[in-house]
Amino acid sequence: MTPTLADRIDDLLPQTQCEQCGFHGCRPYAEAIAAGEAAIDRCPPGGAAGIARLAALLDRPVLPLDASRGIEKPRTLARIVEADCIGCTKCIQVCPVDAIVGSSKQMHTVVADLCTGCELCVPACPVDCIVLDPMPQAQADDRVHADAARRRFQRRERRLARERDARDRQLAASKVDVAAPAAKNAVLEALARAKARKKDNP
Structure with missing residues (x-):
């Protein structure tokens, strides 16, 4: 399978998943760069070297690190x-x-x-x-370490999504459990009112 541009950009990012770029992890940032929606200067952990690699891949000018995202420093x-x-x-x-x-x-x-x-x-x-x-x-x-970090991040995201789905299903089920007696009571009350009206108006 041929890597997409976002894949190639993601491979150049440090996979810290620190969110300093303003995105929820390295992959969303890579996708935003690929789509032309984000600049290449928003990754403090990648620093100047990371920006230079992105610029070379994308044939864009090298930019200084966006200081509003943090400063470059040793990991x-x-x-x-x-x-x-x-x-x-x-x-x-x-x-x-x-x-x-x-x-x-x-x-x-x-x-x-x-x-x-x-x-x-x-x-x-x-x-x-x-x-x-x-x-x-x-x-x-170490890119092996970075690749492993990416996989752990992805596994965690999938696990959290499953847990959210399970909570949502549990909440929906509890609402049904609460609503069912109320609906039954409403039907019984309506039948009682109809019976009372019939008794009053034979």
């Missing part, structure tokens, strides 16, 4: 200070690649090999127990 890995973690799960809920493991009211930990350095967990933590350590350059530059 980082999240690390949870275990002694301070309260097990709230807020970091787990926002991690786009399921790199954080733990359960409610239990200590959490970041699987460093899976972390993309998106930093979305940092503002989500209510007790500031997440610190950022330098990401090894080999990991930051």
